[in-house]
Amino acid sequence: MKVFLWGIFICLGTLTIAQAQITQNATRQLRIYEDDDFFNVWGRGTDRGYSNGTAIGYVYMKKKKSTFLDKWIFPKAGPSAINVFEWQLMQVMITPNQIADTSFHPNDFYYAGALFATHGLTSYNPVKKYAFHSELVFGVLGPWAGAEQTQRLFHRLIHYQEPEGWGNQVPNAPLLNYYFSFEAMLWNPVKSLEITREIGIHAGTMMTSLGASLYGRYGLINPYFGGTDLDAATRRKFQLYIFARPQFAINLFNALLQGGIFRSTDTNFEELTDQQTSYMRRFTIGMDYGVGIGIGRTTICYTQQTATAWMSGTGKHSVGNITLLIPLSKATYFP
8 A cells, every 4th residue: 555655645746836825817726635644755654643634625716795604704805805715625534543453542543534614715915915814614523424434445445454443433523613814924035935924713613723833935936915916926837936834733622632512422432531541732833844836827735744742642743735726717817
C-alpha cells in the first residue's frame, strides 16, 4: 500500500499549490481537497489520528444580492469587497494507532467519523487589505457518517490491513457549527513577499475553539487580497511560491475527540469513556508549510500540516493536504 500511495504522492507533489488563494478572475470553480496522514514530505507517513479527510466543493461569485443566510450570517468586507462563496461536502475520519486490533485502546484516539456540508463566504477588501471568512457547517457524527465503510473499502482496494476497531467509535450525533475569521495584511515590503495575520473562532456542536496564525508567502504571486483593477490584480498568469503558517489554538470542545452532544445517552460509549486515560489537549500549536503553483485560473496546492498532540500521549502529528482548483467558467466577473 505505501509504495502505491507514495507513487501517487510524488506525482501530485510536483504540482503543489497554496491555500486561501483568491478566485477573483474565475467566477465558478471546482475544488477537490484531500487530507491524508500518509502524505508526508519527509517520507514518514502514518495511518493514525486524523487519518483522512476528503472533500469536493463548488466555489463561485454572483451578481445578485445575497438573501436569507448569505445576507444575515456572512458579513462582507465593505462595499468594494470581492465576495467568493462556496459549498462543500466533506467526510473525515480519526483512528487509533493500531487499527488491526478490535480492542479499545484507552490511551489513544477513539474511532470517529463525520460527514458534513459547509456553506461559506470569503469577503476580500482589496483597498484596505483585509478579509472576513464565515462558514456554516451542518452534518452528522458517528456511524451515520459512513467513515467505517469508506476506510474498509479503500483498504480492500489497496490490499491493506482491515480496520477492526470501528465497534468502538463515537456515537451518532448532529453537527452544527459556525466559523468566523478576520485576516489582514501585516507586512508587504515588496510584491513578492506578503505576511498576514488572522484570528478565528469555531462555535457549535462539532467544535468550539479560538485560534490565531500568521501566514507568509514568497515568490511569483498576485496580490493576496486582490485589487480594484482586475488586470493588475491578475497580472501573473504563472505563479510559483512557498508559504508557511505558524498557528496556535485554544480548544474547548471537539466532538470527534470527545463524542457528540448525545454521548452521555450511549451506554457502550460511556463505558469506553470511563476507561479512557487520554484527554483532549486544551492548547495546541502547529506549522503548515508548502509550495504553490498557479497556471492561469487553475491552481493546485500541497500543504504539510504539523501540530502538537491533539490527545495526551499520542504525540505530534503531521497530515499532508492536496487541493486542486479547476475553473468551470471562462468569463470573469469583478463587482
